[in-house]
Amino acid sequence: GQNIDQPTEMTATEGAIVQINCTYQTSGFNGLFWYQQHAGEAPTFLSYNVLDGLEEKGRFSSFLSRSKGYSYLLLKELQMKDSASYLCAVRLPMDSSYKLIFGSGTRLLVRP
Amino acid sequence: DAGVIQSPRHEVTEMGQEVTLRCKPISGHDYLFWYRQTMMRGLELLIYFNNNVPIDDSGMPEDRFSAKMPNASFSTLKIQPSEPRDSAVYFCASSPPGLAGGAEQFFGPGTRLTVL
Numbered sequence: 001g002q003n004i005d006q007p008t009e010m011t012a013t014e015g016a017i018v019q020i021n022c023t024y025q026t027s028g029f030n031g032l033f034w035y036q037q038h039a040g041e042a043p044t045f046l047s048y049n050v051l052d053g054l055e056e057k058g059r060f061s062s063f064l065s066r067s068k069g070y071s072y073l074l075l076k077e078l079q080m081k082d083s084a085s086y087l088c089a090v091r092l093p094m095d096s097s098y099k100l101i102f103g104s105g106t107r108l109l110v111r112p
Numbered sequence: 113d114a115g116v117i118q119s120p121r122h123e124v125t126e127m128g129q130e131v132t133l134r135c136k137p138i139s140g141h142d143y144l145f146w147y148r149q150t151m152m153r154g155l156e157l158l159i160y161f162n163n164n165v166p167i168d169d170s171g172m173p174e175d176r177f178s179a180k181m182p183n184a185s186f187s188t189l190k191i192q193p194s195e196p197r198d199s200a201v202y203f204c205a206s207s208p209p210g211l212a213g214g215a216e217q218f219f220g221p222g223t224r225l226t227v228l
Contacts, residue, residue: 033216041221042203042219042220042221042222045216097160097167099170100145104154105155
């Protein structure tokens with residue numbers, strides 16, 4: 001089976017830094033995605049990692065360790081608009097038709 | 113570009129009725145995905161197409177669900193007959209060529225389906 005674990009909820013303060021962790025145990029690996037989803041809206045792409053290390057994109061960074069089956073999303077200088085769910089997704093390899101498996105998401109609440 | 117277009121945005125129907133959800137992918141995208149999202153099960157892939165051909169339908173829950181993509185700009189997901197447990201938000205997403213290389217998926221606004 002495929003298993004992706006994320007914390008259910010997190011709370012942080014405006015202006016602070018928050019790290020959302022994701023661990024995965026899947027039958028294969030061909031990349032890890034992070035998506036943001038505001039309540040009642042569609043998921044939107046944030047980042048993609050396929051090699052180990054840190055990818056930085058403005059206030060958001062994503063890290064991957066394939067040997068540990070671990071990723072995190074780092075959000076800096078938090079803003080109220082960052083309150084949303086953050087979905088970790090693993091893409092399976094070609095023999096599993098490259099499908100994306102999503103975690104249940106982490107609901108982040110940013111407080112003033 | 114208008115993005116991925118889905119219709120209807122909301123659908124309320126009674127158990128046993130046929131439901132058809134529609135999707136228009138972004139022009140030039142050759143991958144199309146249908147997902148279902150519920151509180152209990154999160155976001156699940158139902159089926160996806162590449163160049164109008166179904167590639168993986170292992171996520172389709174049962175024979176009551178069917179999906180078609182008659183051309184590059186249109187796809188349907190049909191549920192017949194519908195049941196209350198089908199109530200969910202159904203998302204369509206598309207991505208450009210190069211999935212293996214890491215192409216992101218662009219999601220439509222979703223169809224919120226309620227089966228009474």
